[in-house]
Each structure stands twice: as C-alpha cells, then as structure tokens.
Amino acid sequence: MAARSLRKRFNQRSNSINLQHNQMASSSPPWRLTYRKASFLISAVIFVCVLLLLSISWNMRSAFGSDHRLDLVYSAEVVRVFPHDPNAFTQGLLYAGNDTFFESTGLNGRSSVRKVALGTGKVEAIHEMQHSFFGEGLTLLGEKLFQVTWLQNTGFIYDRNNLSQIGTFVNQMNDGWGLATDGKVIFGSDGSSTLYQLDPRTFKVILKQTVKFKGHEVHNLNELEYVNGEVWANVWQTDCIARISVTDGAVLGWLFLPYLRESLVASGARGIDVLNGIAWDREKNRIFVTGKLWPKLYEIKLHQWTPFNGDIGSLCLTRPHHF
Template sequence: MAVFRFMTSPALFALLLSILLHAGAFLAAKPKSDPIYGIEVVKEYPHDPEAFTQGLLYTANSTLYESTGLYGNSSVRRVALETGKVELIHRMPDAYFGEGMTLFDDRLLQVTWKTTTGFIYKKKTLNKIGRFTHQMLDGWGLATDGKIIFGSDGSSTLYHIDPHTFKVIAKHVVKYKGVEVPNLNELEYINGEVWANVWQTDCIARISSKDGSMLGWIYLPSLRKELLAAGNT
C-alpha cells in the first residue's frame, strides 16, 4: 500500500521522477559493486496534505491523476500539478480503501486494499464505468507499458496482467542476490523497467519488466532526512 510519509507536510511534496514514496530502512549496507543510485530533488509542488496518496501518475498539461486511500476517505482525483488544486474528484464508497492506479488508453484502472476488486473510470470525467476482479492476492500497485498491466500485491511477486481480461499472464518473484524482495508497492513503468517502492523503506527497486530480475536500487535516505528536518512526521 503506497503510503507517503510526507502526506501531512505543510502542503509540499517532492515529485521525484514521477514516483513518490515513504521512508524507513532496507539496505543495511551498500555493496560498491551493485548498481545503487542516489537522487536529486529538482522541484517541489504544493499538494493536499490530507491526501493519503496511493497511486499517482502524470499526464500532459501539467495534470496529475491520484488515487487516495483510507476507509471513508478514498478517492480518485485530477490535480493541477503547479498549484495542487483538486480539479475533479470521485469519492469512493466507505467500504473500499483506494490503492494503486494506472492509465490504460483513456481508462483509469484502480485496485483496492485487502480485496481482489478493481474499478475502471473515465479519464475525462472520473465517472466509474466498471469494475474488475484480478488474480493477485491483494491490490497494491499498478503500472503499464501500454500493452500489459504490471501489478503488485505487497509480496515479492511482480504480475503481468492482461488489460482486457485482467487475468494473470505471467508472474515473477523478484530477488536480490537470491533473497526475495518483499513489500513491492506502488509501481511505475520507466524505459523498459518497472520501478517499485518497497513499503516502509528508503528504497525503489529497479526491476526488469520482462523477467522480474533486479537491475538496481535507488536509495533515498537523504530525502527522508530533508523531510524530517523540515518538520514533517
């Protein structure tokens, strides 16, 4: 479940290579031989501090689409990047906890926590136009390369999902040096890779979209330190 630690900040959050994540500690050591990368925050934008962000994607015209969680407060939103203004919102039934979301064609696809139920929305209006049942154990993250859907359920498994039938067509257990990487969370598809933030850590895993092999890490303790220094909890 993609919970961002800086959701209660004074209306600012970092837009970081189209990915947002929360903090913790995953790598006890950083072997010099492994591809481990740092980050640079190049700009910050205002954002609703009450939004329990779960899925986030950027489209043209400085527009964000966002899925928020919490029972009784879950929603799908269209947000102006530069101002943080919520331009359009669809509030979900109280029984659902919104999770990861992606855009396939002109449809927003969203999964929900602790269920195998997902919802389909029109991009333009955010009207709900359908629902689907997926075969993951839970609904955490979604991303797409425009052909298939990539999904996560909080385990170490990366799923390939047919975007029309929502059936699993392949799945890969993600491992780092032979050890499974658990808690794969919100997903992004970037240049042939799936990037997954690892829940409650300072890490983004860079994963091959073809076979689930590990390609490297993005390590973000500096981001957490900056947020804490700014008074965020």
C-alpha cells in the same frame, strides 16, 4: 677396374647407412610417442582446470555479491519542489500530460481518485469512494483509469475525462497494491515479492515473476511505475525504490532516498508516512516522487551513488508483512 670397384663398394655402403638411418627416423621409439601424448594430455588438463577455476570464481562472485552490476545505487538531485495535499494518503500516482497527475488515495472513508495540477497541487476533479473500499494502485491505459483496492479483489474502471466510474473488474492477484502499464500489459503488485503481468481486457494473470536481489526475494512491493523499459517499485516501509527487469524480475538497481523524508521532518512536517508514489513524464523524461501524507512532491534527477558506503540489501530488503 679396382678404382671403380672401390667406388662401387663405397656407394653401396653409403646407401646402406642412409637406408638404416631413414628406417630409424621413420620408426620413433615408444618412449618418444608416450612423451608427446603425455605433453598433450597435460596441456589439455591445464586448460580445463583454468576454465573450471574461472567458472567457480564467477559463480562465487555472483553468490557473494561482488557482481557490481547488481550494486547500482542512485541518489536523487531535487530539480523542483511542488505542493502536494498533506491529507492525501498516496497509493497510486501517474503523470497524465499537460502538467497534471492522476492520483489514488487510501484509507477507509478517505479513499479517492483525483486529478491534480502539478504546479499548485490543487485537486481539479475527484471521485470519492465508498467507505468500505481502501483505494490502492492506479494506472492509465487509453481513456480508462484502472484502480485496485486493498484486501478486496474488486477493481474499478474510470473515465479519465470526468473520473466517472464506468466499470469494475475482478483482481486475480492475492491483493491489490500497485499498478502500472507499458501500454500493452498491466503490471501489478500485491505486497509480496511477486510482480504480475495482467491482461488489460480480462485482468487475468499472464505471467508472475518473483522479484529478487542477489538471490533474495524483495518483499512488500507497493506502488509501481513503468519507466523506460523497467518497472520501478516502492518497497513498503523503506526509503527504497527497486528498478526491476520486466524480463526476469531481477533488481537492476536501487534508488535510495532517505533524505526526502528526513528533510520534511526537519522542516517541521508531522504525521507523514512512508515514501510512496512514482510518476514518469515520458515526453520530457521527468521523474516525480512523493509519499503518503507528504506536503510536497519532488521532481528528481538520478545520480549514481559511487561509492555507496553501506549494505543496500539490509536497507531495502524487509520481512514480508501479512494482513
């Protein structure tokens, strides 16, 4: 009986100790809960701070120009050189298939729309404009050629087969400089930083986008060409062609082609004007460029200029001109 009583007391004491231990374990002291909460809050704050720093770093890189996607600069390998009328003040150029071009020329008394053979530069057909009109951008949609004029809102429509004038339209841009098309809408420029989208049936403005490079407006947009989902634009008075997104007007990259003009001058060409005129052969994916009063037209192949040792913005961004 004594042994049983002693064992019973021992068991009761053990149970009492275990009960007290469990009660202590199930009710952690306040300082331990506070420590856990503080650890969680500190971790959360650190995580948020990291996200903010990454966001600020990204915004600063974009603002100060270290987003290299915006710094794509291309030079051009000359694939072939073709003759071009040195008296043609080229304002609009487009590839018409079968190694022929349609070209719009400017200057009062010398403005025209013409069909030109690629291989020889020979003018195969021509429509000479009245002295009062200064021819500008040109584009082809279906069987019709559309042309705008400088400092006037009058535009002309021609039959592509014989260049006869078959209609007119009112240009709703501020001026007429460049035209291009993707087959659905007509893109237009007026010498400003605005890229227009126009209804080809009414020529009413569907959309206006401000063309920008790293937040800066790209003024003096001139001759246009639609190239594989982008609009390419000569920037007047520069050796630059901007590759423009049709989605938001952002500049996707640059063609920088000073050596074309420089090589003409070095070869003895006199009186040449600026780079102007872009044409794309969709079927063979060929790019052609020329300039105002240039004696040559070039088929070119693009090469990314890496690294480009210069500030492309200072070379291609110019102050707006007003006439």
